[in-house]
Amino acid sequence: MTGETTELSLPSRIDTVAAAAAAVAEFVGRSGISDDAAFGIDMAVREAVTNAVLHGNRQDEDKTVDIILKSSPDAVEISVHDQGQGFNPEIVPDPTAQENILKTSGRGIFFMRSFMDEVDWSIRPGGGTTVRMLKRR
Amino acid sequence: MAELNINERQAGDVTVLDMSGKITIGEGSVALRTAIRRLLEEGKKRILLNLAGVSYIDSSGIGELVSSYTAIGKESGQLKLLNLTQKLRDLLTITKLLTVFDVYESEADALNSFK
Numbered sequence: 001m002t003g004e005t006t007e008l009s010l011p012s013r014i015d016t017v018a019a020a021a022a023a024v025a026e027f028v029g030r031s032g033i034s035d036d037a038a039f040g041i042d043m044a045v046r047e048a049v050t051n052a053v054l055h056g057n058r059q060d061e062d063k064t065v066d067i068i069l070k071s072s073p074d075a076v077e078i079s080v081h082d083q084g085q086g087f088n089p090e091i092v093p094d095p096t097a098q099e100n101i102l103k104t105s106g107r108g109i110f111f112m113r114s115f116m117d118e119v120d121w122s123i124r125p126g127g128g129t130t131v132r133m134l135k136r137r
Numbered sequence: 138m139a140e141l142n143i144n145e146r147q148a149g150d151v152t153v154l155d156m157s158g159k160i161t162i163g164e165g166s167v168a169l170r171t172a173i174r175r176l177l178e179e180g181k182k183r184i185l186l187n188l189a190g191v192s193y194i195d196s197s198g199i200g201e202l203v204s205s206y207t208a209i210g211k212e213s214g215q216l217k218l219l220n221l222t223q224k225l226r227d228l229l230t231i232t233k234l235l236t237v238f239d240v241y242e243s244e245a246d247a248l249n250s251f252k
Contacts, residue, residue: 014163039224046195050162096233104204107196107232114231 004030008067010049012057012082020049020067024078031071037135040115041076047108048080048131056082056129075117075136083128089121141165142190143172151251152181153219153244157190160198169198173205173216182214183251187244189220199228206238215239219247 006027010016024045028038049065057063063083070077093100095107112119118134141158154172159165176184186202194202202218209216217239221229229235241247 017162043195046161050195050197096231101233101237102203102207104200104207105196107199110232111196111228 003070003072005071006069008069009064010067011061012053012059012063012065013061014053014059016053016065017046017049020065021046024067024069027069027071028076031076033071033076033135033137037076037137041078041133041135044112044115044119044133044135045078045080047111048078048133051108051131052080052082052084052129055087056084058084073137075134077132077134079130079132081124081128081130086123086129087121139164139168141168143168145172145176148185148244148248149251151183151185151248152176153185153187155187155190157192159193160191160201161193161195162197166197166201169201169205173208177208177212177214182209182212184209184214184216185219185244185247185251186216187219188222188225191222191225194225194228199232199234202238203234215251217241217247217250219244 008020008023010020021042025042028041052065053059057065066081068079089109092109093106095103095110100106112133116133117136120132122130124130139158141156141160141164144155146153160169206216219241221240229238239250
């Protein structure tokens with residue numbers, strides 16, 4: 001099969017999370033990836049977009065969340081870009097550590113890493129953070 | 138249609154919330170939080186969440202379950218979970234929360250456990 005690329009630009013609102021998930025589900029459906037993989041991608045995308053809206057763009061509707069979806073014969077790759085100040089994923093506490101288990105937040109990145117095969121963050125030259133996530137077929 | 142529908146019923150002194158839909162950031166999480174706060178205000182502190190109809194939950198929803206658990210615990214109440222879907226069970230397993238929550242597959246067993 002040949003690859004496909006789709007780009008989305010969405011407002012920094014909470015309801016963007018569901019809108020992004022719906023768009024990604026449609027894309028992933030066309031890509032022919034397994035249901036289990038599609039579930040993991042859905043979880044990861046929701047968490048990534050939530051982080052972009054809440055922590056990156058801080059719900060500033062003048063800023064967008066930009067998403068690039070790529071499918072290839074080997075994998076589905078999703079990049080989520082915000083226009084925030086950037087952050088260091090290495091300093092996010094482990095939510096499964098005993099002292100953090102009953103915390104009410106802090107599991108989003110853990111889910112992204114749990115459900116995707118590759119997750120990495122980069123600061124773009126023009127500003128903002130991009131999280132790139134890859135799910136192999 | 139609401140993202141999360143919650144139907145309340147009473148089984149003795151246990152309040153059962155039959156939930157269906159999604160517990161995700163925004164409406165679903167808020168609906169759960171609102172329901173739990175209202176029950177606590179009404180003095181209902183023995184609460185069983187029937188999650189059979191919950192098709193999806195995200196980290197915000199998991200956080201809301203934890204928040205509910207601790208809020209009820211602070212009032213010397215009990216929150217227990219019934220009928221987890223396999224996906225929710227998997228999420229609670231990887232987050233190690235399955236060891237925290239009291240989880241049941243039979244409503245009768247769950248109700249008896251409050252006694």
